[in-house]
Amino acid sequence: MNRLNATKDFWLAALRADGPALRDAVAETGPDAAVPGCPGWTTADLVEHLTAVLRWVRELAPRGVIDKPAPRVVPEPRPEWQEALDGLRREITGTIETLDALDPDLPSWTWPAQAKKAGFWQRRLAHEMSVHRWDAEAAAGRPTPIETKLAADGVSEVLDTWLPAGYRKGPTDLHGVVHLVATDASYEWFVRLRGAGIALLDTGTILDSDDHHARAQATGTASDLLLTLMGRAETDKLAVLGDPRLVTALRAG
Incomplete structure (x- = not known):
């Protein structure tokens, strides 16, 4: 992160x-x-x-x-x-x-x-x-993207505030690391899912020996990432590798 x-x-x-x-x-x-x-x-x-x-x-x-x-x-x-x-x-x-x-x-x-x-x-x-x-x-039929830096902070808010507080709409029985990449903001996030538990990993302090290898990766603009996490867009707006269910498990509600 x-x-x-x-x-x-x-x-x-x-x-x-x-x-x-x-x-x-x-x-x-x-x-x-x-x-x-x-x-x-x-x-x-x-x-x-x-x-x-x-x-x-x-x-x-x-x-x-x-x-x-x-x-x-x-x-x-x-x-x-x-x-x-x-x-x-x-x-x-x-x-x-x-x-x-x-x-x-x-x-x-x-x-x-x-x-x-x-x-x-x-x-x-x-x-x-x-x-x-x-x-x-x-x-009104004319949605425009959320400003890039604001959307990147919005992704962080979903991951550091909404999901740890229990506001999850996605499945809560999955395990694995999800890697989110904002292509237009030079930001990335690693999130570890342990069933109902969730942890946003600090990439600045992750050790080489840590098991942070992603089982799913979702790449897109910061706005598309945020809108997906907030249930406004489907994952097909993103480039998803690995298990797409892990990405939907990060949806806030």
Whole structure:
């Protein structure tokens, strides 16, 4: 695994780019378009989900405590479409302003077993927005790739956060090492699967005597790797060698 040097400013820049692009895409489609990456969802569902997530994080991240917050609430009834779009715009703007004002080391509740700091949310919302921006553009019939460095960090987030926390959609009975290679970012990852267990290997400290030989390798752009891991694309977008089931075992959910 290469060391990614993503920072608060990098993640906020991604939010500033992907937030308006997402809103433009859902405004273009209207409320009833199907969202291919979220089966059963319409664009109205996507807007409702994102608005609630942004509001929730905007309220919890600045508290300066690690106590678990109240559950996220989706207001009812659902507002009219133009009001929903305006609400999403306000939450995007307000959340960016809130996260920009926070020291990444400020104590904050987070859901994985990691350091309880506000920087988690700066990173998490950048990736939440980027993948859902792709969803919204897919609903509009014009999806564009996730920016290369952001997508590479998104792959790392799946492997260092989602999967160790138990958010796996793929099979959990497989064993072996998976090698992921981002062709456009000069990044690679080695992941060891032991049934339900998973370990992201640090290639900078792997010893020659370690058994890190891959039983499967998946190669593609960073965006295609991330979209595959997040269930938005099939493995046929990638060049896969070895056992393809090991690649699907890395899908987050």
